[in-house]
Amino acid sequence: MTDTLSTSVAHELDENALLQAYRTMRTIRAFEERVHEEFATGEIPGFVHLYAGEEASATGVCAHLDERDAIASTHRGHGHCIAKGVDVKAMMAEIYGKKTGSCQGKGGSMHIADLSKGMLGANGIVGGGPPLICGTALAAKQQGTGGVGVAFFGDGASNQGTTLESLNLASVWNLPAIFVAENNGYAEATASTWSVAADNIADRAAGFGMPGVIVDGFDFFAVYEAAGEAIRRAREGGGPTLIEVKFTRYFGHFEGDQQTYRAQEVAEARENLDCLKRFRSRVTETGRLEEADLTAVDTQVSDLIDAAVDEAKAAPKPTEADLATDVYVSY
């Protein structure tokens, strides 16, 4: 895990792009920390899984994507949504179960989606996304758009048959698909070193005929670079890639998790590895951005999240009239 801002990457990203990346990561972090607080008050219903600590992955990958591209996410989906451009206020309202939410309150945290943004949904099924992404990649290929599909999934999901067979299908069909294994060390309370019978998830790539890459998930630039290469190759017809991103999740598996199964890891990671801290010191030390630029973003983001929570709380819930609508297009 090196700390040099690779020149090619530095070259690719202008100030605006750097600021945008920072804004995305900061938005995710602020969103999650606020949901964490609000959940504790008891006002947010259901199961909520937070992405804090993992921001560099969603952000570094999605920075390469545009409207031709689709992503599929997991139960831990807020970060992917934000990085793919889903409206933050609508997301917050969705988490509160409000009619103004991304899914009119019908989906909740585990199902936030915005198909108009190419965000195919958080997914309550571990391993649910990779098959779908074979499909969005196939569509892009058939339509000749140059688009790619990206499946984000966890270390736990890397043991699910649906994920594994998707790797093979993507290779056999030579799809423009990227499989991003987010190895945050645990699936619920189970360590990935135990559940994944290989040194790295990326080691599985060879068995499915594609390159496997390991990146430091605390390092936005490392993710950005690896994803860029894979996405470029995919767009050019070079087929799929498996990227393993390694990092730590900052909160419990879901809100309420006591986390007796792990020890000091989180505090250490937060202190020494944190993606936001590292990004900040790197771009300032190399003179690409000023502290003041970043602090301004922090303030804007903080205001946005405040507004999102206020509006979400004030918004109306769906009503009986909504219960049976939108099951089908027509029935």
Add this chain to the structure above:
Amino acid sequence: MTDTLSTSVAHELDENALLQAYRTMRTIRAFEERVHEEFATGEIPGFVHLYAGEEASATGVCAHLDERDAIASTHRGHGHCIAKGVDVKAMMAEIYGKKTGSCQGKGGSMHIADLSKGMLGANGIVGGGPPLICGTALAAKQQGTGGVGVAFFGDGASNQGTTLESLNLASVWNLPAIFVAENNGYAEATASTWSVAADNIADRAAGFGMPGVIVDGFDFFAVYEAAGEAIRRAREGGGPTLIEVKFTRYFGHFEGDQQTYRAQEVAEARENLDCLKRFRSRVTETGRLEEADLTAVDTQVSDLIDAAVDEAKAAPKPTEADLATDVYVSY
């Protein structure tokens, strides 16, 4: 693919064992060729998949097994059944749908089983067997019997999620399980070189933390040796192995298949690689067995199959009284 009868293997197998191996392979071949003929007359119902050409695999693996051990098979299951000691006459009767069959006529070719012999069934679901074998291996481990579980499956099945996740589970639980990928080149009409996005199925082993071995499936001794090592390791607590056995199936995918998707491969294999021919010439050339011994086996087998077909044809079918029995132990 070498032709030397490895000394360790030669040492392990006495004359009786060699004769037994030959008898098993010959029985499978004769069984399948006869079913092929009989199917053409229209008297055998349903879908029938023949194992001819692949005899060395079932035989070379099962030669190491005893009553502590269980195997799971596929739709192409006759060979595995015979090699694990299922009664040949009962098998034939089953294929004819008779009350005297291994399954009272309720199962048919795709479901022949004999649990008292540790034969967990042919299986109509591609990828159905590997999870089950994790279970029989787990049972052996929990019970401390030293038993192993062996899952036979095809190249096509090596792309099924159920198979892949079983590899991982077997490693994670360190099970005494052997996964035998029988790569006969095709899944139905689809070439394994196309459907398996890796040079070899065995290459997938590394991603699941177990050794992967490739053997010449036309060579009984090669299979015997590789299986022996894997089974020994498993019995000693050394965990699972993936063995890829490469060969060619002699008949179509199922009876009735026109096989326009492949060319000369079968005739060449039958002529130059056939496991029975090679076994025969090796054991006679090295002076381990006499031609006459083998010919005597041929005759005995041929008589057995004749009798099996005659008895199967003459046997009664199940009746209305059988329709609703044996769904449950009690209900």
Add this chain to the structure above:
Amino acid sequence: MARTISYREAINEALAQEMERDGSVIVMGEDNAGGAGGSGAEDAWGGVLGVTKGLYHRFPGRVLDTPISESAFVGAAIGAATRGMRPVAELMFIDFMGVCFDQIFNQAAKFRYMFGGKAQTPVVIRTMYGAGLRAAAQHSQALYPIFTHIPGLKVAVPSSPYEAKGLLIQSIRDNDPVIFCEHKALYDATGDVPEDSYTIPFGEANVVRDGDDVTVVAIGRMVSVAEEAAKALSSSGIEVEIVDPRTTSPLDTETILESVENTGRLVVVDEASPRCNLATDISALVAREAFGSLRAPVEMVTAPHTPVPFSDALEDLYIPDAQRVANAVKSVAEWKR
């Protein structure tokens, strides 16, 4: 112009006509062409029973063979459907749903609702169901009740070549996920089918035969079994009205209820296992909505609560036949309080 063609040909023609009409229609499944990567001919199979034969050469790049990875390729069809394609994926036997059901019932079926009405998933899953081919317990089931149970799915069960073509074209044009259940024992059945393209709307039952004495609702292949029974019954003076719902979800409850309001008697013929199946579904509907008209107990003719047996001797007893239908009809026709 109508000609006599087979159920298999009707399905093939529906696929071909829709592929011709709409470039977003693609077809995928194990050996739907056949021969990929082999040393011999491509389109070697055209599906395991030849249903997709010929499409591969006619529509280059649009008939995709797949590895044996039903979750991945059925899921891929679903994912592609959210991005402007209209994929028709083949789940070779309905019995194989167990390895890919999640993609169907938790993904495709729920997207629109979970995502607040903003998703559209026009995918068709063609699949083969039913007993009669001595294919035994894992290749003979009639699992459409399970799909019918799931909100968000539509389920078509064509009973004839005419229905097969019209319902499949509708399925492909439909904007919701459709499970299209083809009875494997019907592929060689023939019937009059218009050459031109046409659709049969979902949720519109077909009254196959008029009659005033007993309503028989029959699903899929059971329609012809019911017709056979009806003929025999007619000669003994009982006139049966046969209703073929054609789609089990949506279900044309109106036509069924109207018929029972006229006849006062109901028999449902369903090849599926007896618990929580279409026979119970329709019987319960009638017992709730048309109770006042019912003049006899409802009757249900179904498979027994057993796996499908292999032996022909048993399988023939397993499948509902005209005799059992006729007996059920007689019992409700003759029923007295």
Add this chain to the structure above:
Amino acid sequence: MARTISYREAINEALAQEMERDGSVIVMGEDNAGGAGGSGAEDAWGGVLGVTKGLYHRFPGRVLDTPISESAFVGAAIGAATRGMRPVAELMFIDFMGVCFDQIFNQAAKFRYMFGGKAQTPVVIRTMYGAGLRAAAQHSQALYPIFTHIPGLKVAVPSSPYEAKGLLIQSIRDNDPVIFCEHKALYDATGDVPEDSYTIPFGEANVVRDGDDVTVVAIGRMVSVAEEAAKALSSSGIEVEIVDPRTTSPLDTETILESVENTGRLVVVDEASPRCNLATDISALVAREAFGSLRAPVEMVTAPHTPVPFSDALEDLYIPDAQRVANAVKSVAEWKR
């Protein structure tokens, strides 16, 4: 001696007592202990909602965590059951059946029949079902009708701590595969439960409440909803008889039919989606077998034909409640031809 304990504790106690009694009983599932391979405590979770907590240390080597590979580990439980073990595998949410259904319905359920009566597969699959926890469309379903549809499976749906313990012990001792459906909103419900081990036989309904006016058959958590409705109805002069089938397969048809023969009226309360569910199954049974006694249409109170919504405002409308049950009872009680 009976004490008041929770549904969660009752299940835990059943597991512990059977593990104590029979060394072949093992327990497996994702985080059934929790903490495997981690730097902290093992038995960190005891299942996602704490149901298996404490067993890991009490029964060394017999509580197995698993990777997220439901086909592999549910299949492993099934395979082990054919070789002398009595595994209890946890499918965390019933909604996850889609990734492992094949092992359950094509393997475990069919072995005995397909293999001519020579297999025995005493496996229990414990799984959580039901709405009410704002867990949304993929974590709230009541899919027991699907398992009930499958010949070869038994299905238990305990409605209270007492039922949970007795049915689970029976499930473990039973020699057939059992799907044991725990309602996630009942885990904190309390009730009297004997300390000693006991079994509740399958296929024996419990008449929860006697009444002569209307029979209400209610499944799982719907039993307490029906009880609430019954209390309210009693004060307006309608006496409801509540039947809890306890197992949906086998189903105690006798008790249901006897009750309806007395009351002449039936309401079935089923949390599942309305098509091909238990409500239709039981309604159809009654409309066939007790038609002569029926004095009103059958009524069914079920979830609507939609996925389970997330928002509490919608989910509370989705789940059948006492008011809807009471309305249904009144409608059949007051029905006139």
